Amino acid sequence: MINFDYIRTSTAKAAVEAKAKSASSQFIAGGTNLVDLMKKGVTSPEKLIDINSLPLKQITADAKGVLIGALALNSEVAENAIIKTKYPLLAQAINAGASAQLRNMATVGGNMMQRTRCSYFYDITMPCNKREPGSGCGALQGQNRMHAVFGTSEKCIAVHPSDMCVALAALDATVHITGAKGDRKILFTDFHRLPGDTPELDNNLSTGPGGQKGELITGIHIPANSFTKFHYLKIRDRSSYAFALVSVAVALEISGNTITNAKLAMGGVAHKPWRLSAVEKFVTGKTATKETFAAAANMAMEGAAGFGQNNFKIKMGKAAVAEALLQASQKI
Amino acid sequence: MPTQNKNESRRDFLKKSTALAALTIASPVLTKAGENDEKIAALFEQMPLRLEVNGVAHALSVEPRVTLLDLLREQLHLMGTKKGCDHGQCGACTVHVDGKRINSCLSLAVMNEGKKITTIEGLANGDKLHPMQEAFIKHDGFQCGYCTPGQIMSAVCCVKEGHANNAEEIREFMSGNICRCGAYPNIVDAIMEVKKGGQSL
Ligand SMILES: Cc1cc2nc3c(=O)[nH]c(=O)nc-3n(C[C@H](O)[C@H](O)[C@H](O)COP(=O)(O)OP(=O)(O)OC[C@H]3O[C@@H](n4cnc5c(N)ncnc54)[C@H](O)[C@@H]3O)c2cc1C
Numbered sequence: 001m002i003n004f005d006y007i008r009t010s011t012a013k014a015a016v017e018a019k020a021k022s023a024s025s026q027f028i029a030g031g032t033n034l035v036d037l038m039k040k041g042v043t044s045p046e047k048l049i050d051i052n053s054l055p056l057k058q059i060t061a062d063a064k065g066v067l068i069g070a071l072a073l074n075s076e077v078a079e080n081a082i083i084k085t086k087y088p089l090l091a092q093a094i095n096a097g098a099s100a101q102l103r104n105m106a107t108v109g110g111n112m113m114q115r116t117r118c119s120y121f122y123d124i125t126m127p128c129n130k131r132e133p134g135s136g137c138g139a140l141q142g143q144n145r146m147h148a149v150f151g152t153s154e155k156c157i158a159v160h161p162s163d164m165c166v167a168l169a170a171l172d173a174t175v176h177i178t179g180a181k182g183d184r185k186i187l188f189t190d191f192h193r194l195p196g197d198t199p200e201l202d203n204n205l206s207t208g209p210g211g212q213k214g215e216l217i218t219g220i221h222i223p224a225n226s227f228t229k230f231h232y233l234k235i236r237d238r239s240s241y242a243f244a245l246v247s248v249a250v251a252l253e254i255s256g257n258t259i260t261n262a263k264l265a266m267g268g269v270a271h272k273p274w275r276l277s278a279v280e281k282f283v284t285g286k287t288a289t290k291e292t293f294a295a296a297a298n299m300a301m302e303g304a305a306g307f308g309q310n311n312f313k314i315k316m317g318k319a320a321v322a323e324a325l326l327q328a329s330q331k332i
Numbered sequence: 333m334p335t336q337n338k339n340e341s342r343r344d345f346l347k348k349s350t351a352l353a354a355l356t357i358a359s360p361v362l363t364k365a366g367e368n369d370e371k372i373a374a375l376f377e378q379m380p381l382r383l384e385v386n387g388v389a390h391a392l393s394v395e396p397r398v399t400l401l402d403l404l405r406e407q408l409h410l411m412g413t414k415k416g417c418d419h420g421q422c423g424a425c426t427v428h429v430d431g432k433r434i435n436s437c438l439s440l441a442v443m444n445e446g447k448k449i450t451t452i453e454g455l456a457n458g459d460k461l462h463p464m465q466e467a468f469i470k471h472d473g474f475q476c477g478y479c480t481p482g483q484i485m486s487a488v489c490c491v492k493e494g495h496a497n498n499a500e501e502i503r504e505f506m507s508g509n510i511c512r513c514g515a516y517p518n519i520v521d522a523i524m525e526v527k528k529g530g531q532s533l
């Protein structure tokens with residue numbers, strides 16, 4: 001790892017100001033993604049700005065919903081009483097990710113900002129348009145078993161690896177951001193982006209390969225809801241401690257046997273958490289039967305296209321959507 | 333290419349710090365060391381760090397890039413904590429920071445200012461082994477032993493967190509510790525016994 005300067009900050013303002021002073025600086029929270037990438041030489045910031053002392057760890061609820069501080073640990077969120085009772089989908093998704101140790105380090109903001117696990121992105125001897133724009137995409141015709149089937153471009157077929165973010169996309173969360181120009185809020189589903197011609201930009205805070213605008217995520221707001229049935233289904237190569245091949249987050253309201261409200265999103269299939277809005281509309285008003293779920297699953301995977309090794313994700317995605325809907329509908 | 337710029341600016345920095353060394357201290361040792369970029373860099377890029385390891389307070393000086401794992405092993409010579417993968421993928425480096433289990437290979441040492449660290453060396457009470465250590469011996473919870481310090485540190489927290497209520501839950505919440513020898517069934521048995529024993533850990 002190339003050495004760097006390191007400073008600690010204790011307010012959001014100081015962190016943002018420090019970031020503005022040095023273009024090649026990066027915030028560090030849990031470090032579980034950034035330190036890994038620095039060891040691999042994928043990114044080499046000249047300065048790290050430690051934001052762990054910022055007062056952004058609180059989880060506070062009111063009638064409108066819950067606000068989770070950007071520095072709340074993944075484990076703290078998953079164990080929080082409010083989250084476990086009112087937003088169990090989020091707790092389940094977080095616990096499906098990484099390991100107990102990593103969740104004790106990983107923060108909500110860091111989880112959102114984590115980079116893809118594409119092996120070409122990670123290997124600096126390989127071409128990767130995300131890491132080095134213009135160098136080509138190794139995965140397009142190479143090892144692409146883990147890669148995207150939705151929203152891809154000729155430049156990049158990487159997926160966003162987060163589980164937590166899939167639940168947040170389904171739950172209509174909003175991201176709270178602060179920067180030199182003040183505060184702003186953005187819908188969670190608009191936070192991450194598709195690769196298009198600029199795969200070096202992961203999300204709305206990115207400026208280039210590894211660079212960020214200098215804005216800081218301060219928290220996530222999830223609006224209150226009356227979903228009673230939830231499920232996060234994650235399919236992976238081993239039963240724990242592995243990234244998703246495909247995952248599905250489902251939240252349902254069911255009255256009698258009729259679905260009155262539904263939210264769905266998928267992970268492991270795109271450059272961003274993949275919200276299934278058309279499927280939500282389709283199932284609303286229908287009875288919660290296997291036939292409905294099978295039709296919903298077909299609809300979910302319409303337009304999906306594989307790149308060879310990942311073609312299996314289309315069939316797997318269908319099965320996963322149907323199964324997640326079934327599991328959610330059977331929750332008591 | 334950004335890497336090249338980076339090297340140039342680093343070289344600039346090194347030149348400046350060498351000049352600074354000559355100006356301010358003018359020590360023959362330093363001027364000689366100036367021939368060696370790495371040594372000079374090491375002298376000028378260190379930070380003070382205070383932390384407590386197994387109840388002992390330390391005032392250290394470290395480069396920001398040193399991980400907690402490397403600090404423990406190389407500066408404090410506590411070799412019990414193992415380096416398996418160095419990338420958060422195996423759990424061999426598990427230690428407790430302020431009572432929470434973490435992967436020390438992905439934590440920069442400087443991020444642990446003022447924290448209390450416990451390693452496998454700090455678990456026993458003098459000659460009296462910790463109940464989890466006893467249980468691993470009793471249940472044959474290891475073969476080669478490489479993953480064992482990490483397993484035991486992780487297992488203690490697994491019980492304390494309340495995630496050891498049944499075998500399935502233990503397997504899920506211990507999944508961050510890989511054992512290439514496959515001692516898993518015995519590790520689960522050891523943890524179940526400690527959980528049932530109900531001692532304060
Ligand atoms: C072996 C392994 C397995 C894993 N498995 C999974 C898995 O199955 N599922 C899953 O979802 N994740 C998994 N992860 C990823 C893990 O969840 C992320 O590494 C973690 O969430 C990152 O959070 P952090 O706080 O450690 O971020 P850091 O590493 O500290 O930071 C990551 C990035 O976010 C930026 N950043 C951090 N906080 C903020 C903020 N508040 N505002 C703006 N920018 C910020 C940093 O500048 C940096 O660029 C795994 C990781 C490892 C190492």
Ligand code: FES
Binds near residue numbers: 419426436437
């Ligand atoms: S050495 Fe830290 S997880 Fe493997």
Ligand code: FES
Binds near residue numbers: 473474512513
């Ligand atoms: S005992 Fe050998 S790796 Fe676990």
